[in-house]
Amino acid sequence: MIKKRRIPRLLQLVLIVAGVYFGFILTFDVILGQLIPKSLLTMYMFFVITGVLMVFTFTEESTRELIDPIKALVEDPSKKVLRNIVFVIVPLLAGIYTYSSLLPSFEAPVELRTIHPAPPSKMKAYGKRFDLATLENPYRKYEKEDPDKFRELVREGGDVYIKGCQYCHGDKLDGKGPYAAGLNPTPLNFQDVGTIAQLQESYIFWRIATGGPGLPAEAAPWISSMPIWEDFLSEDETWKVILFLYDYTGHQPRSWEHE
Amino acid sequence: MQKRNSRIIMGALFTAVFALFLLPSIVPGLDASLAFADETTVNLDVDAVTYDPAPKLTEADYPKISGVNSRVVVWIVAQLHLWFGAFVLAVPIFVFIIEAIGMSTRDQRYDNMAYEFIKISITAFSLTAILGGLLVFCLVLFYPDLFNYLATIFKESMFAYALLFFVESAVLYVYYYGWHWLQGGFKKWVHLTLGLLLNASGALLMFLANAWTTFMMSPAGVDAAGVFSGDTWAAIHNFLWNPINIHRMIANVAYGGSIVGAYAAFKFLSARNKEQRAHYDWMGYNANFIAIAALLPLPFAGYYLTAEMYVYSQQMGITLMGGVFAWIFIIQAVLIGALFLSANYYLWCGMGRSEGAHRYNPYMKYIAVVLVVSFLVWFTPHTLVLTNAELKSLGGPYHAILGPLGIMPAKNTAVNLLILFTFLSFMFYRRANKIATVPWVAKGNAVQVALFTAGIINIFILGTYYGYYTNTVYKIAASIPQVLTTLVIIAISVAIDAFMYKGSKEVAPLRWGRVPPRSQYALFLLAVSFTWLMGLMGYVRSGIRQHWHVTNIFRDNSPDAYTPGLGYAANVISIATIIFMAMVIFVFWLSTVSSQKSQATGYWKEQGT
Incomplete structure (x- = not known):
């Protein structure tokens, strides 16, 4: 009997999240011609990731499948090189993101404008x-x-x-x-x-x-x-x-x- | 001795019942307020009394204490009082139901669980009272003229409130301390009746307090200058009183369920053996069931309340949903979505208790897709936060596709789907450990699939056609058949399942306690989200009065009359939430301490015989 090969859970998670992200951009920015605002896309993606994590972790088996590669990366002595690379890249990416977010720009701040201002009595x-x-x-x-x-x-x-x-x-x-x-x-x-x-x-x-x-x-x-x-x-x-x-x-x- | 005690308790009980029912006739003026009498029966004896208009205050009329921000103090104390009040009013409701279930099924586990629930709420009762007292002190200290004005109008109901509090406490203590005494046969019926009485007095207390709150929002029984007509019932029965009563009653049950769920999770995670884990897992499941059962109708009660606010005042309606508070509604939407997601996640994790769950596990991803998509629609704002580049690209702040998702027809459609698919999760959970034995299983399932399909189509048509292509009368009215569709699907599916799984085989005994610890954190999330949500929306409800103590008739001239920024308000509520959670953890901790005993060997003097 041939065992069906499955994409590892962690990779599935990454592919789904990336697929949904680019799916939003493709649908709104390219096909519909009405771009999706970054602020909204961030909120959407947060809950998409939450949903995917919910599905991938509600059984013990699936949770282990998802977490084991991460645990192995941290604990397995044979993955020392990969671990060191990841441990350098992740903080570096976080640092770049923080730096670019805080970098002053000439962009005017966004406005929380209400379309329907409240009328007086x-x-x-x-x-x-x-x-x-x-x-x-x-x-x-x-x-x-x-x-x-x-x-x-x-x-x-x-x-x-x-x-x-x-x-x-x-x-x-x-x-x-x-x-x-x-x-x-x-x-x-x-x-x-x-x-x-x-x-x-x-x-x-x-x-x-x-x-x-x-x-x-x-x-x-x-x-x-x-x-x-x-x-x-x-x-x-x-x-x-x-x-x-x-x-x-x-x-x-x-x-x-x-x- | 025991006989004497019984007499004393029965005497106290009789007095409490007597007081409860005779209260309206004892307290002058309350006959109009409590007996729900004809609105024309104004108290003749107060006709002669003349009332002053609402005072016109200056900044000097608001006493100050150096270093104390009076608004923030009143805000936080009122909020803490409300949270505890909601909890202690809710627990007796479902304790009563669980006790009744225990009586009819003769399953003592229900009785024990009901007792444990009420036990948790006992400490919370005293905290509610202490915070209530603190709130009155704060109001008298910092807002004496406002309190005086309200007390002039509501003097009878305020006095009745104080007396009712005694009645409620008396009934509560007999109910709690008499739990093991009033067991079996007629005694159990007496106990259950006490539970009913406890709920009746609790509900009445809340309704009275709601009247004062809603009077400040939609004053009645006063003229434009705030001169009271003398009709207490008119002031109580103001425009928003019943919408708030309904909303708070349902929300309290959901909230109470979530707090005891958090208690069960706390005990589950700190359990030392399998039996304790199994017990608190079962308790957590039931608490979650209560919270979710009440959460399902809650969005409709909330929608009704908000629609009534809009009917009462266009200004209030727009301030709420389209004006300065609109962004808090987005946070509210996110938190409500988080409630649904965590409730579903808890159910899915709970399926691990059953050996037959694997049959349903593959469907969960589809449920998750619908939940997440509905959730995204549910919180999509009408006014988007756009960068200048995005504004330029869109040609303005209006998004042709996302804009229409920002108004209520889309939200109503989304929330109905959220509810339906949460119910579906629950159905799968219930079925997971059962194998139906009736010959018409396939037909029964087909009917249910057809029912869901037809219902969802109906919800979509109502949401899109009536929501976007008719006027606001139909647009708002369409939400009612949408809700009814959801309720009909739930009711018929429950009925079909009840018959289909009658005499069903069990796959294997349910393994209570076999759930991952992360499922318990979903219960914590439920409780924290509820608390935060109530705080934020409570602020919005109160904040829409803006610079008025009593809308349009009694102006707030304190230095804090302005509406604070959203970030500031959210921070105050977040701090209050943390304080409340710390107090709740203290209550939970007390419940563990009370059952612990230390052996103080050699400490006490030996007593000679």
Whole structure:
């Protein structure tokens, strides 16, 4: 009977981990064209290694198979040369990694920017105070009550958008307007299911009316280039453009009641 | 003598029961709060009382002690009190269940285990009380106006709380010290009833304390200036009270299970013989089972709580999940994933107790793949940490593929799969030592495979179509059928297995104690992760009030009114976790000391006969 030759466990572990690592890079960076951020890849790989170790060590037999070569490397007198090489290379690699991580660079530090800054409970705009918990779009009701009027309001909102917003947020509302490339952070992509689809209309009203300078102090400094639109748009225009944002993207504002 | 003692104990018991049930009528105003009465039954006698608005404080109104950071002290003491409180409320819940199992199966091992569990919690009870007292002192010392304001509104419930604590202690002591006395027949039923009473008083205590906490988050029964209407029940029954009650009740059980699991692991690793190893292995297995059984519904209870916070206040919801606290949620996701991974690893290692496990071992790698992939989705953040080069390459902070994984529909799908495959690990574990003898084994297995397949497809459809292509009402509502699908799969699979393995053959007797020591470290990891997780999320829950003592009505004007940085908060919680773990190890150590005896030969004077 021929005994099936198996790849040693330790090598299996290395191959799987390397395979998954390069698999991520190949899939995201090459095939999909959207690179995988290093910070996320590090987190992913930590738990991939944990998962592989779990599978390889839950039986005694498999654990021994994995650990024996490492033990032999440390304890077996016949592996003295290899041991010495490994014992030099490993600390050296650790040292190089530490040195390169701590080496000062011209790279700006990474930012933990939140896409949805928390709104205040009340806001001031157009010379009035608004309670964001109860604030609703006064035109939303026409969606059911008077669809023709609603279409007209959406069209007017579209005009506002084209005149004021599309330069940054794009004519497809995807955040890729002509000026977008010059801005960091880039303008919001309204088509993304993680943006306006998650938010109530009162939130959008707050963001448009008070713009970048109206962002909360809690998470300062903000670097948004969003203008204070209450200086340029009327309250009505702001609500209309909100109708347009949702209508064009097909999203619905966040709400708590069934239609 | 014994008869007299019995009378005394029964008298004490009767008084405790009497006090518990008559408390609402003894304490003025509490009838409205405890009897869950009609909300219109406002206390007429307090109508005449006028209440002051919430005070407007200045920095000078916060007493200081040189060299003491009042916020950090209150924070750590409150957290330690909560950890111990959660533990001592949880243990009686599953002790009651285990005792009942022992009664119905007449297997004394369960009774002994239940006794050992309650024994561990006894020292923790006194620590809970000491820390509770310390917390009150700290609040009165450092935040007197806040405490006074809350005490004005909750005076009845605070008084009831203090009295209930006596009731709980009385019942606990009779329950614990009477364990071996109240054995067999009717006496056992009396003992079990005491267990029920202990749980009822414990739960009520927690509900009352939850009311004060949630009032600070979602105040009710007060006007915009903080003037109390006099309706205690309205203040207690505030918007977030029940979501917190549900979440904490389930979480406590999971947490308590993990702590006694750590105790069993501690005893297992320090065991000196095979019998002890076998006993503590069995205990650890049961503790882990309790922790995992409660952990499975916990993400849904958490989701419900968070969704309710969002309903209550858009500001709170976004601050939690999309604003400054979002990164703590990523840590939370990582820790919850770690809980699932360690629970699974413990089960897989435990299969070594059975001779028949090798049949299922090859499947574990597939379970691991699903667990890890689900876990990666579970903690993928919506806002990525990007270097400038990465930002440039992506053309902005939005990732077309990973971005959608950062929102809740993806998380809900992932957590349902995590739960289902953890359950699958458990099913394999249960089957490992059994050989089914019914003729329809193949059909039964086929039905289960079909059930899992259909269920997973359903979870995916609900998560993707409803999660991404409908509005938020359906998006959030879709999580309910997702949960139900998971629960239905679990329930039907358990039922099928129960019939399929009825009268099954055992491969060989289970070898309790034959598990590797590293499996015990998985139990430790479970306990530490739970503790850290509760601390971090507790901070977030409290922190979303931001610069308010009571949201929007009572402003915090102390020098510490600002929201601390995430790193600072994580450090405080980590230090608190280390303190708590040190105290828990002390409790474990005490339990070993109490059973040790030293022979002091020649020390004591010989007594003449």
